[in-house]
Amino acid sequence: MIDFDREVISLQEGKESALCFFMDQYSHALHFYAYKIIKNQDIAREMVSDAFVKLWEKKENFQASESIKSFLYLVVRNLCLDHLKSSRVRFQHNEELLSDLESNDENILNKIIYTELIELIVIEIEKLPKQQGQIFQLSVLEGKNTEEICAELGTTSSNVYFSRSKAIATLKKVFKHKNISYYQFGLLLSFISTP
Structure with missing residues (x-):
């Protein structure tokens, strides 16, 4: 059984293996989450990479794996929001996504649950x-x-x-x-x- 608490401690201590552990756990779902918002594989990958860089920079601040997961989703969401705002004049679709992304936390939680269900499908597709x-x-x-x-x-x-x-x-x-x-x-x- 995976010991998430031990990995959190290892991350706080600056062990790169712990960062790799969390990348293995969450990167695929985060990529799908970003891709569904911005519809660009390369930019989605870049956003996920940026989220893990931010995690590494703030590694000492995390006490539990759930807070790491929430942080990563929030960072990816905000990066998507920034990306859509920068190109908002081109697409009406972006306007709808922006209002959706700027909505309440319950909506974000629903999107995370949805993304995790997709992750189950992706695992089975493989x-x-x-x-x-x-x-x-x-x-x-x-x-x-x-x-x-x-x-x-x-x-x-x-x-x-x-x-x-x-x-x-x-x-x-x-x-x-x-x-x-x-x-x-x-x-x-x-x-x-x-x-």
């Missing part, structure tokens, strides 16, 4: 056969259409449909065993694929 996982990732999580997936993977549209259907069926079975119903899984997928 267990799928390679092509099924890639197609599911591109179509459902990244919102690409069949034509774009065919061009990116060099495959046919029928293969995309088949692989996506097979991946969804497999994930439904997995989440049934985790007490997440078909309805909840479908609802989650509909939220993920909403632009």
Whole structure:
């Protein structure tokens, strides 16, 4: 069993292995969280990296892993907010996101829970056969259409449909065993694929 308290102490002591531990724990979910807001993989990665730099700079201030997690989400949220404000004149979508990001803490908590559910899906996607996982990732999580997936993977549209259907069926079975119903899984997928 992972001893988060020991890792927090190691982080406070300036051990880089503890920073790596927290990066392993949270970076993927944070990246997804940032990507869903700003729709740019490279900028999302940069924001997550910046959040971990800020964590390292303030490492002595943390007493518990939950405060580290909250801090990282807050930093990523604020970086996304700053990014959207800097380009707000270009997109109305940014205006809606800005008001959403500037809203209350309950909304932020809902987004964190949502992101953690997505993280569960991502973990299960990595267990799928390679092509099924890639197609599911591109179509459902990244919102690409069949034509774009065919061009990116060099495959046919029928293969995309088949692989996506097979991946969804497999994930439904997995989440049934985790007490997440078909309805909840479908609802989650509909939220993920909403632009």
